Amino acid sequence: MRDSVTTFYDNLADAYRYIFADWHVSVRRQGKNINRILKARGFLPDNHTLYDCTCGIGTQVFGLAEQGWTIHGTDISSQAIAKAEEYRPEFDMMVTPTFAVADLLKSPDHPTQYDVVVSFDNAIPHFMTDTDLLTALRTMTTHLKDKGLLMISIRDYDALIKNPPKSTPPNVNDTNDGRRIIFQTWDWAGDLSSYRLNMYITHHVGESITTQCFPSEYRALRRDQLSDALVQVGLQDIQWLMPDESGYYQPIVIARK
Secondary structure, three states: OHHHHHHHHHHHOOOHHHHOOOHHHHHHHHHHHHHHHHHHOOOOOOOOEEEEOOOOOOHHHHHHHHOOOEEEEEEOOHHHHHHHHHHHHHOOOOOOOEEEEOOOOOOOOOOOOEEEEEEOOOOHHHOOOHHHHHHHHHHHHHOEEEEEEEEEEOOOHHHHOOOOOOEOOOEEEEEOOEEEEEEEEEEEOOOOOEEEEEEEEEEEEOOEEEEEEEEEEEEOOOHHHHHHHHHHOOOEEEEEEOHHHHOOOOOEEEEEO
């Protein structure tokens, strides 16, 4: 399963930024929103450190670095990390972030610890079994200092499974490199515990049209399931922030070590 997730993000790395209407605007907006949530809980960029353990091409890393955070980003996809390194000069950051390849299912022998550990954009539901989910959360916890803060965002599966969608609306983005149309199809398991995703990106340049398909699989991880898992790995003070409260586009769970 991990090989398929790595392949998904390796293949998607070149096109990932085009999922957003304006990736740079989204980077800055997300950085400001997350920074505001952290500040409200007493975590400030001038005296705390942050680790994004599923950073992808750096969407949250760059936004938080622009807010002054000292931040390290890792991802299972070496291609995503390569793109993050490539994109780094595009941002005017107070602190230059660092990047590396890492797998949450492989806990390091001597983990560096941070004040805040985050995983955004629905990465954690790739862990399809309870065993893998708990292993990943334990790895995240080993990177937390005592009293440190863990933040995770996932899709609102509690709402989605009430009326499971078969697809997402097409997202049409016009760029300097042509038009891209992005949409997803979702094939649900019979018990609605998971779904198979196919992301399609159609690229129009003049009269040339190409379409790529990026398949993957997600667990429809409900909020109570993730909360229970966080308790099992020893975290406490669990709190959920919904988008209307946080300003972030997905539900966010916060827990303390």
